[in-house]
Amino acid sequence: MAPFSRIASIIAIVSSAASAWKTFTVPHTDGQDDTPALMAALPDYTSDSTILFKKGMKYNIFTPVKFLVLNNVEVRIEGNLTYPADIPTIQAIVGSSSFPGSWFTFTGGNNVILRGSQDPEWGWVDGQGQAWWDAQQQVNRPHGCAFSKINNGVIWDMKLWKPIAWNFATSGASNIHAFNNKIVAVSDTKSFPFTYFVALERKGGSVADVQDVLIENTPAPRYLI
Numbered sequence: 001m002a003p004f005s006r007i008a009s010i011i012a013i014v015s016s017a018a019s020a021w022k023t024f025t026v027p028h029t030d031g032q033d034d035t036p037a038l039m040a041a042l043p044d045y046t047s048d049s050t051i052l053f054k055k056g057m058k059y060n061i062f063t064p065v066k067f068l069v070l071n072n073v074e075v076r077i078e079g080n081l082t083y084p085a086d087i088p089t090i091q092a093i094v095g096s097s098s099f100p101g102s103w104f105t106f107t108g109g110n111n112v113i114l115r116g117s118q119d120p121e122w123g124w125v126d127g128q129g130q131a132w133w134d135a136q137q138q139v140n141r142p143h144g145c146a147f148s149k150i151n152n153g154v155i156w157d158m159k160l161w162k163p164i165a166w167n168f169a170t171s172g173a174s175n176i177h178a179f180n181n182k183i184v185a186v187s188d189t190k191s192f193p194f195t196y197f198v199a200l201e202r203k204g205g206s207v208a209d210v211q212d213v214l215i216e217n218t219p220a221p222r223y224l225i
Ligand SMILES: *[C@@H]1O[C@H](CO)[C@@H](O)[C@H](O)[C@H]1NC(C)=O
Pocket: 080, 121, 122, 123, 124, 126, 161
């Protein structure tokens, strides 16, 4: 199936269930970790649901998010999300035995859309990577998003700002279309992002000379960055 007809069919499945559709708007509390409230609500939104990070909100994703198996679910990231700014905090979480493997972990399902925003000011996931690049700190870095074991999935308009480590992985997934995602790993200092950020654009070539990276309109239907 052509990519766009596949997306249309996933959206059609989503629309046909409209009568039973539920939307969960993730709550936010200033200065607090917003993950626990999301995790507590997730069991009620595993099918025919939208999980919405709302525009205008600046969410603190201070601990990892692990989704349950999802069927006909879209996760919309229209607000800004941030990782903790503090390196040791993240290292302790990544090093613990309960770490799910990525900061955002999908564990499986059917017809799942992970969609960001086209608003230039909103919908960013800020990895706070600058401090890691400056320190050339490579111990217990978190992987970004594992879109694992999803059958029929779309990763669309996602925007990552200064990611620390790997961005998207699609292990065990099938029929995945990823498009118009943006990864901005541009350093404000002379230190530069870890080189695998550019693997998609510089396949097989030397990447050591690349300092600032902007990957746009990522075209590959399945990829690991
Ligand atoms: C959202 O995050 C991005 C990346 O950190 C930032 O450039 C943008 O200004 C933020 N939006 C608002 C409204 O603060």
